[in-house]
Amino acid sequence: MDFELSEEQRAIRDLAREFAQKEIAPIAAQIDESGEFPYETVKKMGELGLMGIEVPPEYGGAGLDTLSYVLAIEEIAKVCASHAVIMSVNNSLYCYGINQFGTEEQKQKFLVPCASGKKIGAYSLTEPQSGSDAGNMRVRAIRQGEEYVINGRKSWVTSGPVADYIVLFAATQPELKHRGTACFIVDTTLPGFARGKKEPKLGIRASATCECTYENYRLPAFHRIGNEGDGFKIAMTVLDAGRIGIAAQSLGIAEAAYAASVAYAKEREAFGQKIAEFQAIQWMLADMAMRIEAARLLIYNAAMKKTNHEKFTREAAMAKLFASETAMWVTTKAIQIHGGAGYSKELPVERYFRDAKITEIYEGTSEIQRLVIARAALKGR
Numbered sequence: 308m309d310f311e312l313s314e315e316q317r318a319i320r321d322l323a324r325e326f327a328q329k330e331i332a333p334i335a336a337q338i339d340e341s342g343e344f345p346y347e348t349v350k351k352m353g354e355l356g357l358m359g360i361e362v363p364p365e366y367g368g369a370g371l372d373t374l375s376y377v378l379a380i381e382e383i384a385k386v387c388a389s390h391a392v393i394m395s396v397n398n399s400l401y402c403y404g405i406n407q408f409g410t411e412e413q414k415q416k417f418l419v420p421c422a423s424g425k426k427i428g429a430y431s432l433t434e435p436q437s438g439s440d441a442g443n444m445r446v447r448a449i450r451q452g453e454e455y456v457i458n459g460r461k462s463w464v465t466s467g468p469v470a471d472y473i474v475l476f477a478a479t480q481p482e483l484k485h486r487g488t489a490c491f492i493v494d495t496t497l498p499g500f501a502r503g504k505k506e507p508k509l510g511i512r513a514s515a516t517c518e519c520t521y522e523n524y525r526l527p528a529f530h531r532i533g534n535e536g537d538g539f540k541i542a543m544t545v546l547d548a549g550r551i552g553i554a555a556q557s558l559g560i561a562e563a564a565y566a567a568s569v570a571y572a573k574e575r576e577a578f579g580q581k582i583a584e585f586q587a588i589q590w591m592l593a594d595m596a597m598r599i600e601a602a603r604l605l606i607y608n609a610a611m612k613k614t615n616h617e618k619f620t621r622e623a624a625m626a627k628l629f630a631s632e633t634a635m636w637v638t639t640k641a642i643q644i645h646g647g648a649g650y651s652k653e654l655p656v657e658r659y660f661r662d663a664k665i666t667e668i669y670e671g672t673s674e675i676q677r678l679v680i681a682r683a684a685l686k687g688r
């Protein structure tokens with residue numbers, strides 16, 4: 308594997324790093340505390356081309372490859388995991404699906420505004436009774452002439468409270484289970500759409516999440532992406548891409564916690580010496596560094612496969628699983644190294660720890676990633 312970065316890849320990484328340090332770092336702790344959505348900095352990320360990194364320029368994006376996308380998310384996540392997930396959902400879960408499956412007209416109408424960062428996109432698959440069992444959806448879309456009438460409730464919609472458009476999955480023929488589903492682009496200004504209360508979350512608190520309800524919500528048939536029956540496959544294809552983004556977010560969180568731990572170990576003294584002199588601390592730092600490096604290789608490998616148009620379902624699942632478990636492990640050890648100081652909100656490691664947890668849950672739990680990897684081994688998927 309050749310991971311020598313191209314000039315373009317270094318440029319987007321440096322741009323994301325500089326923006327994160329200058330504009331996001333000063334507000335990261337404050338928006339975590341208040342839970343307010345960072346409209347201003349998200350708008351600026353759009354202006355910098357960070358909201359549609361892989362989307363071709365003719366559809367409002369930056370036209371870069373998947374490794375560029377990963378490098379940018381990693382830099383943003385080192386500073387603020389909330390900004391990283393807002394970015395990941397818009398890039399992968401929203402833009403990627405429309406770019407892959409939308410018609411020219413649909414791309415002009417729904418992709419251009421979100422890839423250019425002027426509008427915000429979300430993705431809505433989960434329902435109150437179906438998370439991991441995503442094919443078992445109850446939201447119903449019934450065709451009436453040139454429209455669909457949609458009814459039901461979706462939950463855990465990341466960016467739901469602020470989204471202009473949402474990629475929605477609904478059942479058109481429930482008796483066919485996952486084969487009777489379709490994908491739609493919801494315009495959140497149309498009547499019949501309502502947002503529920505914002506979820507009060509443990510981590511990624513500045514990323515807004517809510518339920519969305521549809522009550523006789525009428526949508527022109529033009530808003531359907533792909534054919535009736537394609538919904539579940541589009542949802543899964545899009546999640547494969549999304550998992551690379553969440554893996555990169557996890558990597559960024561882990562790297563931030565590791566850097567803080569190295570700095571603290573070199574500064575804090577106990578028993579008359581710096582704690583970095585103790586083997587107990589050195590072993591933790593060594594394991595952190597090794598796991599981070601392994602996560603990075605898995606993520607970059609998945610990104611290269613996607614860029615080369617190879618199948619990457621298994622590689623994305625491995626990258627997401629390993630990187631998210633690394634983020635949780637590293638942030639736990641980071642608090643241990645910091646001791647009492649790490650348990651306090653005065654330092655960012657407790658935020659990294661809270662932010663890391665969701666990476667083992669959303670876009671497919673660790674258990675679901677293991678299932679995907681096992682199916683690849685057993686069924687050749």
Ligand code: CAA
Pocket residue numbers: 396400430432433438439440441442463464465485486539540543544546547620668669670671672675678679
């Ligand atoms: N790409 C394309 N097609 C795929 C696919 C993939 N990666 N995975 C499965 N499929 C296809 C299969 O080939 C199969 O096709 P046929 O109908 O032609 O046979 C069909 O989909 C059904 O596949 P399975 O039999 O494997 O389906 P299953 O019901 O056993 O479920 C699953 C598979 C992997 C468990 C899936 O349901 C899954 O990924 N669940 C987790 C859902 C998830 O990640 N939710 C996250 C919500 S979004 C979110 O978190 C966003 C956010 O807030 C940030």
